[in-house]
Amino acid sequence: MTNPAAADLIARSNRLGSDPKNTNYAGGNTSAKGHETDPVTGEPVELMWVKGSGGDLGTLTEGGLAVLRVDRLRALQNVYPGIDREDEMVAAFDHTLFGKGGAAPSIDTAMHGLVDAAHVDHLHPDSGIAIATAVDGEALTQTIFGDKVVWVPWRRPGFQLGLDIARIKRSNPDAVGCILGGHGITAWGDTSDEAEANSLWIIDTAAAYIEEHGRPEPFGPALEGFAALDESERRAKAAALAPAIRGLASTDRAQVGSFTDADVVLDFLASSEHPRLAALGTSCPDHFLRTKVKPLVLDLPADASVEESIARLKELHAAYREDYRAYYERNASPDSPALRGADPAIVLIPGVGMFSYGANKQTARVAGEFYINAINVMRGAEALSTYAPIDEAEKFRIEYWALEEAKLQRLPQPKSHATRIALVTGAASGIGKAIATRLAAEGACVVIADLDLAKAQDAAAELGSTDVAIGVKADVTVEAEVQKAVDAAVLAFGGLDLVVNNAGLSISKPLLDTTTADWDLQHNVMAKGSFLVSKAAARVMVEQELGGDIIYISSKNSVFAGPNNIAYSATKADQSHQVRLLAAELGEHGIKVNGINPDGVVRGSGIFAGGWGAKRAAVYGVPEEELGAYYAKRTLLKREVLPSHVANAVAVLTGGDLTHTTGLHIPVDAGVAAAFLR
Known part of the structure; x- marks a missing residue:
């Protein structure tokens, strides 16, 4: 039987994860603490249920939860070797599991276990990340939330971030959550309902403040010639461009694509500031892990011909690959994973829309959804201040994190027709x-x-x-x-x-x-x-x-x-x-x-069902229902096809x-x- 705390957690997670204003697909994690009887000692033991690695809040089930002993998890503070070796702590989580432990614990497990609260939510809402990526995000956090929400400077997800948030909660008894610089939000509560209410309050308060105080044109004035084409014209142009763009995006390995001409994308590309903002790249780790650090943007107006656009895209693609390789070489260390591929995951075409790519359609589609999240984040940050994502070195540390590489290596081998x-x-x-x-x-x-x-x-x-x-x-x-x-x-x-x-x-x-x-x-x-x-x-x-x-x-x-x-x-x-x-x-x-x-394909054949079977049966002098068997008998293998x-x-x-x-x-x-x- 599901523990009541875990049941409440699943219901809360599904509600939060089903609304894109709260978090992106597979983004964020939630937890709940409660008690069960230890089957070995017969004594009550405090447990934590937390969304496991790779799960999605909107569709989370009990099988997607990791289950850990809180006492053993918090005891890891005594053996924490420091930030330079904190990746080792993920393996250490295995020694804190209760029974078989359920799903694999994620890197954010410490954030939930070390915080002294029964229920914790970590989410990636566009409104919260807009504050987290503003150049003056700390001051904005104080202005918008007062003492109820505390600013946490950027820190890569991990054990140290969990220690930081635990300390902040102890030092700020009136706080209900944090803005995590460059990243997202974390909120907590004594009950599941309280944690959910605090999460939604932070998200909605940030959104309302941006709406009330933000500049009316955060992306700048319209760029002449870059307005969206009429729907039929832009979709025809998208279909004409798609094969060439997919070929470019598949230079290193074959990719599946997805296309959207959503208003949010078209409006962004029609603005004067889109080249500057796109070049800055995304910030939230969940975003750029799927979108790459920045997109490839066609720098031609909407009415550029298909031929002209393809020729320019080929030039831009070559430059993009050189730039990405240089990014890798600037930041890689001797023990970094090998470069995974230098092709873009996001390609933006003014007046037309966005192409996104991945190993399958879901991955490609989600990459595009994440870039829409990033556009929303940039809009909010630019409306109030200046968009300032985390720096390049930190992006690289996340993208080529040994833990991320290990996750990729655990993926099943692709099927024979994958990407086709x-x-x-x-x-x-x-x-x-x-x-x-x-x-x-x-x-x-x-x-x-x-x-x-x-x-x-x-x-x-x-x-x-x-x-x-x-x-x-x-x-x-x-x-x-x-x-x-x-x-x-x-x-x-x-x-x-x-x-x-x-x-x-x-x-x-x-x-x-x-x-x-x-x-x-x-x-x-x-x-x-x-x-x-x-x-x-x-x-x-x-x-x-x-x-x-x-x-x-x-x-x-x-x-x-x-x-x-x-x-x-x-x-x-x-x-x-x-x-x-x-x-x-x-x-x-x-x-x-x-x-x-x-x-002789009779059973299940549309042709035979349409009257052909009866006519062929008449030619061969057999009942129609025996035609398949007749064909089988006349074959060398005596088998029906x-x-x-x-x-x-x-x-x-x-x-x-x-x-x-x-x-x-x-x-x-x-x-x-x-x-x-x-």
Whole structure:
């Protein structure tokens, strides 16, 4: 049974963490102290429950709490070796755990355990950090809060900061919390409700003071030519720029992207002071660990052409990498972790918006959210004073902290399709849905394109949040709709690496019964549709300079002559030769083009469910419900082919093993000798 103190803590944490005005995603930590019976001695023991390393307050559960003995935690003061060796104290927390201890304790554990209060909150609210990063933050803290909130000069999170805050609370009995210079806030209370009320009072009081006393234009006057473009124009420009920007941001390692044209970003970039402020970088450790110390900012007006913008971005990117490497070399010591990569995580485009990057969509999206936090912080600090983040050396100490490096090393190995962005046509059902499901399971971000938008969105929702998959409408016979689907992919995830031409249909008729409408429909969907999708996707892949994969779901019928399906088989042969043609043309760009020839996929197949199955069953003289078994019996392996088997072939062709294979057709037919490739 959950201890009442822990239950109150979880409820408080979820309330605080669910409101972005209080703290950023995965930012901050909360704690509660209470008593339980020691199962060894039978005596009551004081425990502390505190959010563990890497958790998120808004979604915190009991499993995300570290549980420590307060007496042993406070006894660590007797063995604390000093600030130069305080990283050792994180390992020491393991010796203070109660039982198995729950989640891994974070670096902020000391802040909670050493403070003499039953409940403690440490948060990263924009309003509080605005005061914490103002050049005269200490004086502002006194003016705004009086004796109820105490200023703490910047100190890197750790055991010493916990000692500092504990001392401040003892010395200031009327105080309910602190402003942590350059960082955030800490508040406490005797009850959970009191701690929460004190946290919210600090946050709201700071916000109200900024609103009442702040300058009306904290970012300066508007910069001529840098105002936001109209929505349709800026999103079209964003889609056109996205592939090139992702390629630049992936110079060291492939990244997934996220895009936002939120008003807060557009307004910041339209102001005269944005170049100065962006160059100062972010301050709160949670911010710059995700955004890097500063963004790359395009220094051209909003109406600059796409071509001009890309050319300038390439110049700025080269300079950014040199600057970041110089930052590393200025601050690194012999025992610093190796440079992790010199590409920007945030790219700002005036008039258009912000691109953010990470190892997956959630990381990329959150990086962008953190930079919006940073913009809000800069607005508040500049409204009252002058924005003054922590200095470069301190940023480096945080970014290349041995503890941060250890956390990164503990991350699981990426899946085979991590960082890959896939678009699958006809993916709301059947083979396409199986392919999308497999690619998502292997770590890819997936765009499910289908004629039926509602079904596409439902299929995407089955795979997870919009950080995993989105559904879009696309009639592959219409070039504008294909382009719209590709644009949706690059705006959702930053680019495109993998396309599966799966959309299809079949009309089974003899030659004399096949109409020109039958012929045109099948060729438009599969031959023309595959051409349009491949063309739009290849344009993105070439611009990214990251290579890519194009897969055609063709058919055994592309090489095998069977009766009563002239239109279907002919268009499948067209698709099959497109594979060869595009493999020959796109190879110089690192783009692999391969095909898959399924046969007899009855169960779960959209084509068979649409009437094709009944017609093929009639051709072979078997009941429709036995068609799958009939196909299985005529194969060499005597096995029925399912949509998942086709998905397996796509995963293998586009994973990390067949890096040197292009122009290949793989049969997925359980063995049909007449369709062997020659």
